[in-house]
Amino acid sequence: MGKKDLQQARKVFQSLHLADWRETGPELGSGGQSTVIAVENEEGIKGAFRYLKDRRAKSIERFNREISLLTNPENNHPNIMRILSYSEDRNIHWYISELGSSFSDYWEEKREKLLSTPDLLLELGLKIVLD
Numbered sequence: 001m002g003k004k005d006l007q008q009a010r011k012v013f014q015s016l017h018l019a020d021w022r023e024t025g026p027e028l029g030s031g032g033q034s035t036v037i038a039v040e041n042e043e044g045i046k047g048a049f050r051y052l053k054d055r056r057a058k059s060i061e062r063f064n065r066e067i068s069l070l071t072n073p074e075n076n077h078p079n080i081m082r083i084l085s086y087s088e089d090r091n092i093h094w095y096i097s098e099l100g101s102s103f104s105d106y107w108e109e110k111r112e113k114l115l116s117t118p119d120l121l122l123e124l125g126l127k128i129v130l131d
Contacts, residue, residue, distance in 0.1 A: 009035035009051040012094065018085065019045070021096065024126035033059050039096060047084055068104050070097065079131075 008107045013023060028036040039047045049116045052063045069075055070083045086095035114121040 005035045006037070009037055009049070012092065013037065013039070013049050016094070018096075021049075021085070023049070033063070038099060041084075044098040045084070047096040048081075048099050049096050050094060060093060063093050067095055070095075090131055104117060 021039050022039065022041075024038045024040045024046070028048055034050050034052050036048050036050045039049045041047065054060075056070075067083060067086050070080065071086070076082075081097040081100050084096045084107055085097060087093060110124060111121060114124065121126065
């Protein structure tokens, strides 16, 4: 992750003065489009603050579409991270989603737990693919 990108995301997060959220670290990642940092609210709910660093119109459109999809009640599913807060200001693009774990971490944990019962592991794998 670029140090400059992380500093910019932190600066934006702090400038928002979101009274009920604070940065907790660690840095969760950065890609071509956005930078993500770990946050937590007053109730102990962990989240991911995603800041759009790419200012191109296509990236902004994609980011806004992502917010629209993730805030649509029809897309409520346990495997889709909900958005907990987001910007309505079209000049700054950010949102805070639930903090989940990566699928590879999830699967490794399940695989180890179900190592002695491969039929249950297979059943879980099929459920994930078919749901």
